[in-house]
Amino acid sequence: MRFDIITIFPEMFGGFLGAGILGKAVAKGLLDIRIHDLRDQAEGRHRQVDDRPFGGGEGMVLMPGPVFQAVEAVRESAETPVILLSPQGRLFNSEMARDWAGRRQVVLICGRYEGVDERVGLRLASAEVSIGDYVLTGGEPAAMVVVDAVARFVPGVVGKAASVAHDSFAEGLLDCPHYTRPRVFRGEVVPDVLFSGDHARIERWRRRQALAKTLDRRPDLVGRRPPAAADRCAAATSRRLWRPSSPVIGRPARIEAACRRMTSW
Numbered sequence: 001m002r003f004d005i006i007t008i009f010p011e012m013f014g015g016f017l018g019a020g021i022l023g024k025a026v027a028k029g030l031l032d033i034r035i036h037d038l039r040d041q042a043e044g045r046h047r048q049v050d051d052r053p054f055g056g057g058e059g060m061v062l063m064p065g066p067v068f069q070a071v072e073a074v075r076e077s078a079e080t081p082v083i084l085l086s087p088q089g090r091l092f093n094s095e096m097a098r099d100w101a102g103r104r105q106v107v108l109i110c111g112r113y114e115g116v117d118e119r120v121g122l123r124l125a126s127a128e129v130s131i132g133d134y135v136l137t138g139g140e141p142a143a144m145v146v147v148d149a150v151a152r153f154v155p156g157v158v159g160k161a162a163s164v165a166h167d168s169f170a171e172g173l174l175d176c177p178h179y180t181r182p183r184v185f186r187g188e189v190v191p192d193v194l195f196s197g198d199h200a201r202i203e204r205w206r207r208r209q210a211l212a213k214t215l216d217r218r219p220d221l222v223g224r225r226p227p228a229a230a231d232r233c234a235a236a237t238s239r240r241l242w243r244p245s246s247p248v249i250g251r252p253a254r255i256e257a258a259c260r261r262m263t264s265w
Contacts, residue, residue: 001101001154002032004074005143006067007110008049010035012140022148025157033147036074041066050113059114067120071107081126082107083146084116085139089128092146094169096129100146101153108146110139172221174214176206 005013013035017026025031039047043065050060071082081100085108100106109116109125121128131142151157158164179190193205214221 001030001103001151002034002076002105003147003150004034004036004105004107005110005147006036006038006070006074006108007138007140007143008038008112009110009138009140010037013144016144021157022151025151025154028156030154030156031151034074036070038062038066038070041069041073053114057114061114062112062116062120064117064119064124067109067116068124071109071124075107076105079103080105080107082109082124084109084111084121084125084128085130085142085146086111086116086121086128087130087133087135088115089130091133092129092131092142092149094149097146097149098153100150106150108139108143110143112138169221172214173210174218174221176210176213 007013013033017023017033017035022031022033026033038049042049048063049066050062053059053061075082081103083100083106109120129142129146131145136142152164155161179194183190191205193202196202
């Protein structure tokens with residue numbers, strides 16, 4: 001899979017692409033990640049890519065000409081998604097990542113300054129995407145988030161495909177709790193079920209814990225899709241899945257409301 005990232009700060013991506021899972025995937029040829037300096041498409045000796053906004057106001061705006069030329073120089077086909085990274089975009093999620101992982105190429109445009117000329121979003125970009133309800137100094141960190149999330153769904157990038165299948169959001173739920181050695185740490189004990197050797201029982205426990213965590217921390221995820229029968233059953237008793245003293249789980253009214261939504265399917 002190929003990513004083309006258009007930015008005015010290409011040097012920001014060096015360390016990100018050279019280490020960890022992404023670095024190994026690039027070395028193996030599973031990912032082809034190309035960084036393009038937007039200023040290469042600028043005219044004049046000053047290589048200007050931004051200008052003052054019409055109508056006045058603070059900051060500078062990236063001009064449409066260099067952005068259009070940069071995308072047109074690297075886009076392989078009309079089917080290639082062109083993603084403008086912007087605080088005004090749709091919230092990036094796991095479904096988008098999975099979809100883009102199935103494409104041959106994805107082009108990412110990193111916004112900067114006060115923003116990007118609106119005609120880029122209207123006439124060039126396939127989608128305008130945000131990674132959260134906050135503002136960054138530029139789109140480069142957002143591009144790194146998107147590349148990392150999409151790459152996980154590319155076959156072979158993550159060593160064990162099952163780990164991707166069970167990640168948070170993979171099935172509309174957050175991930176279940178995980179434990180490792182030691183069995184007892186500062187008074188906290190690993191649940192006995194994980195030592196039972198009963199894989200079906202462990203799987204049920206993990207599913208219930210994932211559901212309980214989702215109902216408490218991200219109740220907005222509940223109800224987006226019809227739950228499995230096992231999840232409806234677990235939702236009915238989710239208040240008992242966590243200790244009352246838990247610093248995270250402590251909002252029973254909120255959990256009960258989410259449970260009612262889930263069991264009403």
